[in-house]
Amino acid sequence: MNYLTKRKLTYTLVAIPALGFLTLQIIPLIYAGITAITDAQGNFSLHNILFVLGDKLFLQGLKYNIIIPISSVVLEAFIGVAMAIWFYYLRRKKTFWRTVAIIPFAVPQIVYLLTMKLVFRQHGYLNSLLYNLGGADWIVNWFRPGSILSMIVIIFVDAWRVTPIVFLIVLAALEQMPESYIQAARVDGASLWQVIRHIQIPLVIPALLVALSLRAVDAFRIFATPFVLMGVQGMPVLTSVAYHYKIDANNPAAANTTALILAGGLFIATALTLFLSRKRNRI
Amino acid sequence: MNKNDTYNRTESDLSDRIEKSSLWWRKIRTTMGNNFGLIILLIINLGPIFLVVRQAFAPESESATWPLTLLPSKLSLQNLFNLWKTQSLLEHLLLSLWVALGTTIISIFIGFPAGWSLARWKKIEGFGTRFAIVSRILPPIAIAIPLTALLIPLRIYNHPFGPGLILAHLTIGLPFAILLSYSAFLEIPNELEEAAYIDGCSTFGAFIRIALPSVKGTIATAFILIFLLSWDEFTYALLIQLTHRTMPPLIYYYTEFGQLASASVLAVIMLIPAILIIVFLQRILNRGVLRGGIK
Numbered sequence: 001m002n003y004l005t006k007r008k009l010t011y012t013l014v015a016i017p018a019l020g021f022l023t024l025q026i027i028p029l030i031y032a033g034i035t036a037i038t039d040a041q042g043n044f045s046l047h048n049i050l051f052v053l054g055d056k057l058f059l060q061g062l063k064y065n066i067i068i069p070i071s072s073v074v075l076e077a078f079i080g081v082a083m084a085i086w087f088y089y090l091r092r093k094k095t096f097w098r099t100v101a102i103i104p105f106a107v108p109q110i111v112y113l114l115t116m117k118l119v120f121r122q123h124g125y126l127n128s129l130l131y132n133l134g135g136a137d138w139i140v141n142w143f144r145p146g147s148i149l150s151m152i153v154i155i156f157v158d159a160w161r162v163t164p165i166v167f168l169i170v171l172a173a174l175e176q177m178p179e180s181y182i183q184a185a186r187v188d189g190a191s192l193w194q195v196i197r198h199i200q201i202p203l204v205i206p207a208l209l210v211a212l213s214l215r216a217v218d219a220f221r222i223f224a225t226p227f228v229l230m231g232v233q234g235m236p237v238l239t240s241v242a243y244h245y246k247i248d249a250n251n252p253a254a255a256n257t258t259a260l261i262l263a264g265g266l267f268i269a270t271a272l273t274l275f276l277s278r279k280r281n282r283i
Numbered sequence: 284m285n286k287n288d289t290y291n292r293t294e295s296d297l298s299d300r301i302e303k304s305s306l307w308w309r310k311i312r313t314t315m316g317n318n319f320g321l322i323i324l325l326i327i328n329l330g331p332i333f334l335v336v337r338q339a340f341a342p343e344s345e346s347a348t349w350p351l352t353l354l355p356s357k358l359s360l361q362n363l364f365n366l367w368k369t370q371s372l373l374e375h376l377l378l379s380l381w382v383a384l385g386t387t388i389i390s391i392f393i394g395f396p397a398g399w400s401l402a403r404w405k406k407i408e409g410f411g412t413r414f415a416i417v418s419r420i421l422p423p424i425a426i427a428i429p430l431t432a433l434l435i436p437l438r439i440y441n442h443p444f445g446p447g448l449i450l451a452h453l454t455i456g457l458p459f460a461i462l463l464s465y466s467a468f469l470e471i472p473n474e475l476e477e478a479a480y481i482d483g484c485s486t487f488g489a490f491i492r493i494a495l496p497s498v499k500g501t502i503a504t505a506f507i508l509i510f511l512l513s514w515d516e517f518t519y520a521l522l523i524q525l526t527h528r529t530m531p532p533l534i535y536y537y538t539e540f541g542q543l544a545s546a547s548v549l550a551v552i553m554l555i556p557a558i559l560i561i562v563f564l565q566r567i568l569n570r571g572v573l574r575g576g577i578k
Contacts, residue, residue, distance in 0.1 A: 009486050010400035014407055017397045017457050021414055024454050025421060028429035035429070090317060097321060103328040107557050108515040111550040114538055115331030118338060118547075121521040125334055128350035160327075221422040224517050228535055239424045239518075246522070248430050259425035270420050 029263075032256035043164035048257045057244070058258060061236035064226070065262070068155055068237065069219035075159040077212055080166025081204070085196055087167075088174045098171075105164035115229040116157050122231070145234040155236060158225045161216070166211045175198060213273070220266055238262040332554070338547035339363075362544045374443075376552065379529040380445025382445045382520075383513040386452040391502060392508050399494055400470035401461070403476075418458045423518040426454065431522055441525045448529070451519040456509040464507075467501035468494060507559060514556055 052058050066145050083101065087094065104112055120142040130138040143150050166258040177200070185195050223239035232244040238258055246255035341355035366372050401407060428450060434440035439447040475497070476489040484492060495502075517531045518553055524532065530553050537546035 003460055010404040010407070015463060018414065020393070020453060021418060024430070024450060025418060025426055028426050028433060029421070032425065032429035033434060035432075086317075086320065092317075092321070097324075100321075100328055102331070108333065108511075108531065108550075108553050110515070110517055110534045111335065111553050111557070112331075114534060114543075114546055114550050115335050117538055118334050118543060119331055123349055123351070125351055125353075128352075129543040131350045202458040204509075209473060209540050217420055221424075223422075223424060228538060231539075239422055242424050242428060243522070246431075251431060252428060256425075257427045259422065259428055262422055263420075263425040266420055266422065 013237045023118050029260075032260055035253045036257040036260055038253075047079055052257045052261070055254075057233075057236050058238075058241055061211040061238045061241040061258075064151070064235060065222070065238045066219065067151065068158065068226070069216070069222055071155045072159040072162075072222075073212060073216050073219050075155060076163050076166050076215060077208065079159070080211070081170050081201070081208060081282050083163070083167045084170035084174055084204070085200060088200075098168075101167060102164040104161045109161070109224055110228070112161055113157075113224060117229055120153060120157075143230050143234060145230065150230065150235065154226050154229065157229065158219075158222060161225075162215060165215060166208070169207050170204050173204045177203055217266065217270065220269075222261070304520065306385055318381045335547050335550050335554075338544055339551045341544070343544050352564045362548045366545050366548050372549075375528055375530060375533050378443070378445055378524070378527060379514060382448050382452065382529060383510050385445075385449045386513040387506055387509045389449070390456035390460040391452060391505055394457050394505075395464040395495070395498075396490065397459045398464030399468045399490055403473065414458070416455060423455075426524070427451065427519050427522040430519075434523065440523065443527045445524055445527065445529070448520060448523045451523055452513045452516055455512055459509055459512065460505050463501060463505050464498065467498045471497050511556060511559075514553070526551070 004056075036048050037044060037046070039047050063093040087098065087101070090097065107115075117124070121127075122139075122141060122143075126142070127139045130140065138148070141147075142153050181199055181203070182195055185199055190198070222237055223237065223243075227243070228242040229235075232240045232248070236244070239262065242255045242258040244255075245251045245258060249253050303385045337353075337355055339362060340358050341362075342357060343365065345355055430447075431440055434447040434450075437447075437572070439450075440445075471494060476493050479489045479493045480486065515531065516529075517535070520529045521532045521535065526538070530549060534546050534549045534553070537543070537549065
């Protein structure tokens with residue numbers, strides 16, 4: 001092949017999206033960085049950063065932005081693996097039930113959140129059910145700001161939507177695994193539980209890690225779930241706090257600072273994870 | 284017993300053996316446990332969807348009743364008609380469709396050639412995949428807020444035809460198209476294009492005539508998935524189209540102001556393309572495209 005002409009062509013074809021990436025992501029980021037460290041007159045100042053770090057809403061957002069994603073990812077991992085193993089041994093029309101299992105992920109996020117709002121709101125379907133079962137005493141305020149219960153509901157709602165990703169990747173890994181591993185263990189007298197515990201789970205861990213590392217980044221960028229269900233004040237996370245600064249408080253500099261703190265934290269965490277995993281692989 | 288039988292065994296045979304070796308009551312318990320679990324799964328996943336459809340087609344007066352009933356007293360299209368009269372529903376719907384189509388077509392037109400270049404030219408491979416990873420890490424809100432400030436002087440902020448939003452959605456659609464096409468082109472042998480090149484085809488011609496037709500299925504997959512990514516996208520749409528809203532922010536505003544019946548009608552409309560993904564996702568999964576796209 002004539003690589004000289006090919007090289008020119010390939011560079012051009014890659015340069016177009018790269019330029020697009022530069023203009024659409026790097027330039028806004030630089031602009032955000034500049035607004036974060038300057039005041040209204042354009043002089044260097046740490047005013048925005050100090051304002052944000054001293055704001056109660058931001059600190060609350062930071063707290064929730066750590067608790068919710070971590071619990072959500074852990075929950076996804078457990079439910080996803082458990083469901084995958086259950087489906088592996090299921091003797092049913094698998095295609096149909098797999099479709100049922102991925103519904104929360106397949107419907108649009110906003111529609112999923114609207115359904116959850118219909119179910120969990122004060123005069124919603126779950127409270128109607130509880131009222132019919134046990135009267136007015138049984139009614140629960142699922143979204144009381146600051147309560148542990150509301151946090152648990154948000155974590156479950158957030159985790160349940162993306163569990164299908166973990167479930168599908170782990171199930172695919174289970175089904176690709178050679179049957180002979182399990183047969184050998186069965187012949188040697190292992191129980192079903194021992195097969196799951198000592199053969200299947202250890203062998204799906206690489207696939208699980210891929211799925212979770214994908215999910216972890218998304219989990220820390222959480223925005224719509226607490227924002228739609230409880231509002232900015234009800235359950236702030238860093239993204240919704242940034243939205244609040246920008247739209248409600250009309251303070252774009254503080255909004256940019258908040259968003260950049262989140263982006264920076266994520267970037268450092270990702271780089272650190274990659275670095276550590278590479279170091280461990282080398283040993 | 285044929286020697287091949289040991290290799291052709293499916294897992295259901297194995298679980299058959301496992302269950303046959305167990306006691307009969309354990310077998311019954313397993314079957315009942317499975318049925319119970321599947322019914323719970325069905326209720327948790329399909330129940331809320333049913334409730335949204337129920338809310339959309341119930342008379343509006345019923346949404347304020349307490350306690351709520353599982354079935355509406357009668358079916359009506361009143362909510363849809365109300366929405367049609369008070370809000371220019373069609374405008375929002377067409378804007379959403381237009382933005383999603385624009386994003387999809389541009390992503391595929393730019394992304395597939397780039398994916399092909401990355402797959403065929405090893406030197407820039409690492410650069411391209413790294414760019415796709417970095418663009419995944421950034422939270423959309425960190426881009427959306429400064430982007431609104433930059434779109435205002437270009438006069439495409441909150442534009443009725445949403446060009447600013449298409450640009451923003453490209454940051455999601457383009458990496459997706461590149462990764463998906465990259466993994467698809469890697470599976471196609473280089474020799475086909477080389478043969479075409481030797482027979483007098485230009486490099487670009489080899490791409491158009493040989494490489495592209497052999498990834499037709501991936502193009503269809505990319506089309507559906509990018510369309511749905513843009514159709515569902517919430518954060519950019521919320522910040523960039525402040526008054527000329529696409530469907531997801533519109534649903535959010537109706538939810539926020541307590542008009543859940545109207546929000547449910549919009550949600551049912553939004554669900555229609557989502558049914559596509561439920562049908563197509565099975566085919567995509569069977570082909571293993573999803574896993575390739577992730578790697």
